[in-house]
Amino acid sequence: MKLLTKLTLFITLSKLLIVVLFVVMLPLLVNRVSFQYTNYYLGEQKKKVLAVIQKNGVDYYLQGDSAYGSYTMLKEEYISLFPAGNQVVSDTIETSQRIVDNDTLNYRVLTHTLTYGHQHYLLEIGKTTATIGEYNHLLQRFTLYILIGLIAISIIADLVYTNVLLRPLARIVRTKLVDRKFPFKESLPPVKTSTSDFKYLDNSLISLMEKIHEAFDKEREFTSNASHELMTPISILQTNIENMMVDESISEAQQEKISAMMKTLNRLKKIVHSLLYISRIENDQFAKNDTVNMHTVVTEVMDELSHRLEINDIGFTNSVSMNAGVKQVNHDLVFQLLYNLINNAIRYNKPNGFIQVMDQYTPGEHYTLLIKDTGIGIPPEELTTIFNRFKKSGQQGGEGYGLGLSIVKSIALYHEFEIKVNSELGKGTVFSIEIPWQMMAD
Amino acid sequence: MKVLIIEDEKAMAKDMCTFLEKSFYLCDIAYSANEGNNLMEENQYDFILLDLGLPDKDGLEVLNETKKMCPNAAYIILTARGDLDDRIKGLDLGADDYLAKPFSLLELQSRMQAITRRRSGNNDPLIELGDFYLDLNKRAVWFEKKDIELSRKEFDLLSYMLLHKNRPLTRFQLSEHIWGNFSDDEYDSNYIDVHIKNIRKKMSVHAPVDWLQTLRGIGYKIKI
Numbered sequence: 257m258k259l260l261t262k263l264t265l266f267i268t269l270s271k272l273l274i275v276v277l278f279v280v281m282l283p284l285l286v287n288r289v290s291f292q293y294t295n296y297y298l299g300e301q302k303k304k305v306l307a308v309i310q311k312n313g314v315d316y317y318l319q320g321d322s323a324y325g326s327y328t329m330l331k332e333e334y335i336s337l338f339p340a341g342n343q344v345v346s347d348t349i350e351t352s353q354r355i356v357d358n359d360t361l362n363y364r365v366l367t368h369t370l371t372y373g374h375q376h377y378l379l380e381i382g383k384t385t386a387t388i389g390e391y392n393h394l395l396q397r398f399t400l401y402i403l404i405g406l407i408a409i410s411i412i413a414d415l416v417y418t419n420v421l422l423r424p425l426a427r428i429v430r431t432k433l434v435d436r437k438f439p440f441k442e443s444l445p446p447v448k449t450s451t452s453d454f455k456y457l458d459n460s461l462i463s464l465m466e467k468i469h470e471a472f473d474k475e476r477e478f479t480s481n482a483s484h485e486l487m488t489p490i491s492i493l494q495t496n497i498e499n500m501m502v503d504e505s506i507s508e509a510q511q512e513k514i515s516a517m518m519k520t521l522n523r524l525k526k527i528v529h530s531l532l533y534i535s536r537i538e539n540d541q542f543a544k545n546d547t548v549n550m551h552t553v554v555t556e557v558m559d560e561l562s563h564r565l566e567i568n569d570i571g572f573t574n575s576v577s578m579n580a581g582v583k584q585v586n587h588d589l590v591f592q593l594l595y596n597l598i599n600n601a602i603r604y605n606k607p608n609g610f611i612q613v614m615d616q617y618t619p620g621e622h623y624t625l626l627i628k629d630t631g632i633g634i635p636p637e638e639l640t641t642i643f644n645r646f647k648k649s650g651q652q653g654g655e656g657y658g659l660g661l662s663i664v665k666s667i668a669l670y671h672e673f674e675i676k677v678n679s680e681l682g683k684g685t686v687f688s689i690e691i692p693w694q695m696m697a698d
Numbered sequence: 699m700k701v702l703i704i705e706d707e708k709a710m711a712k713d714m715c716t717f718l719e720k721s722f723y724l725c726d727i728a729y730s731a732n733e734g735n736n737l738m739e740e741n742q743y744d745f746i747l748l749d750l751g752l753p754d755k756d757g758l759e760v761l762n763e764t765k766k767m768c769p770n771a772a773y774i775i776l777t778a779r780g781d782l783d784d785r786i787k788g789l790d791l792g793a794d795d796y797l798a799k800p801f802s803l804l805e806l807q808s809r810m811q812a813i814t815r816r817r818s819g820n821n822d823p824l825i826e827l828g829d830f831y832l833d834l835n836k837r838a839v840w841f842e843k844k845d846i847e848l849s850r851k852e853f854d855l856l857s858y859m860l861l862h863k864n865r866p867l868t869r870f871q872l873s874e875h876i877w878g879n880f881s882d883d884e885y886d887s888n889y890i891d892v893h894i895k896n897i898r899k900k901m902s903v904h905a906p907v908d909w910l911q912t913l914r915g916i917g918y919k920i921k922i
Contacts, residue, residue, distance in 0.1 A: 491707070499716050502720060518870055
């Protein structure tokens with residue numbers, strides 16, 4: 257999952273959780289607040305009543321009766337005053353039932369002991385609990401709306417900010433990592449950002465790729481130099497051996513030994529040649545100006561290899577479409593690529609085997625060339641390493657893959673083709689070359 | 699035929715000389731561009747074999763200068779550089795052929811022969827081989843005016859062996875000539891046997907081919 261998606265999800269979910277918690281707790285909170293307010297209201301009422309009693313005197317209210325009671329028409333509030341004897345209690349506020357005009361109602365009641373003259377009176381101020389919760393609903397709804405509004409605003413603000421914050425990361429990934437081709441030849445400018453973590457990441461990537469490119473350059477230079485240096489002594493050896501071969505004083509037994517030396521020297525020569533060839537490809541020494549017809553190139557390769565097919569009794573079909581043109585390539589390299597693959601298909605085939613070269617179109621994406629053989633196949637554990645230089649096949653039967661497939665890989669990389677291999681041991685191998693669609697000639 | 703070898707690797711130059719002298723070429727050796735210039739002032743040469751990696755001067759520059767001194771000679775460039783650019787430049791500057799090191803001396807001689815043939819026009823291209831005649835220009839083999847049909851590779855093989863007659867040729871040397879850079883060591887050398895078998899079969903119908911000898915464990919030789 258993308259970092260931005262994760263953050264978005266987290267932000268949204270955490271805020272939703274807050275809303276849910278709030279919704280659950282809201283009635284409790286509102287109740288508490290309104291009870292507290294009622295208590296405060298009752299206290300205030302008490303003060304007013306006491307002030308009035310102070311002014312008018314208790315008798316003004318009692319008027320000879322033993323008790324005084326007053327309530328509003330809807331019985332929402334009441335005040336009562338009656339003598340309390342000697343009993344003095346401290347102020348209490350509690351919820352209890354009172355019977356007013358034969359109605360039993362729940363009241364929040366403040367009880368206060370009032371001392372007037374030498375007489376103790378009990379003052380009660382009550383408010384029906386029904387009126388206490390009167391505004392709760394409205395209050396709840398109102399707070400909820402405000403909360404949801406605020407949360408929505410904060411979610412939007414968070415998302416916009418994280419989006420802006422993470423934009424440099426996306427840019428680093430897009431410019432530095434996506435579609436970059438080994439060996440990272442062009443160095444790219446750093447991505448502009450004020451976040452030091454991204455700066456660090458970006459700079460590390462840049463220096464890492466520079467290092468890779470440097471190492472690649474060094475290896476390339478070494479291969480090229482070493483191969484050239486090797487060529488001269490090999491030349492001397494070869495001319496020397498060839499002269500020995502025609503020396504009349506040499507016996508046939510010695511000639512046979514010289515012939516064996518020549519064979520070994522030949523192998524050495526081949527290796528150095530291949531290394532030089534690879535280094536020349538990697539040094540961009542082949543122009544990519546040709547437009548080639550794939551069917552024709554396959555036919556050319558077959559002409560060159562026909563003797564090997566005949567002797568091994570291997571069947572061959574070229575099913576490549578007649579008009580499959582690929583532009584911006586080097587003809588010789590494309591020839592060599594197909595030559596090496598088809599040559600392997602012959603070499604690792606079985607007697608009376610079969611080879612088929614065909615193609616597939618995936619319009620807009622790529623054009624694929626498939627080289628299919630009925631050969632001995634490649635063990636799965638070797639599939640990932642067959643393109644490596646000097647990788648030998650674990651199977652018996654000769655010199656392994658040598659440098660042939662390394663050359664194939666270099667040529668493919670040079671042309672930005674993709675090489676894939678599928679193989680089933682004992683049944684055969686399919687090499688596929690994916691050519692980018694934009695390289696197709698019209 | 700007089701040959702000047704301009705090559706700074708002494709062992710290499712001497713080997714080329716030894717080999718070519720066996721085919722009756724006369725060789726002079728120069729180990730530097732300067733020595734080469736001195737020799738050219740005194741002698742006329744038919745062939746100049748020029749190494750491009752000389753210590754005292756850039757090879758292509760040398761080619762440019764010597765072309766003026768010895769305009770009639772045939773030039774073959776030898777180089778370990780293998781650069782496509784050098785090859786093209788060399789041929790542009792008027793070199794007749796190009797050989798990348800390491801090369802086979804047989805190949806060198808066959809290229810020289812080809813140049814000679816090209817330069818002499820159609821004069822006497824028929825070569826005698828036992829009771830047969832080879833026409834290198836028409837790429838044909840005759841027996842008493844009868845045309846013997848050989849495949850392209852079979853003819854290449856036969857004419858190459860004939861060019862290097864009386865020399866033992868290994869299978870690798872032959873396959874390298876036939877398939878060039880595409881030759882595949884041990885693998886291709888077996889095909890040489892198949893081609894030789896075909897040549898013998900096609901020609902022995904008309905006359906004995908005992909001049910084509912098999913050298914056990916080595917290769918083949920045309921002995922005449």
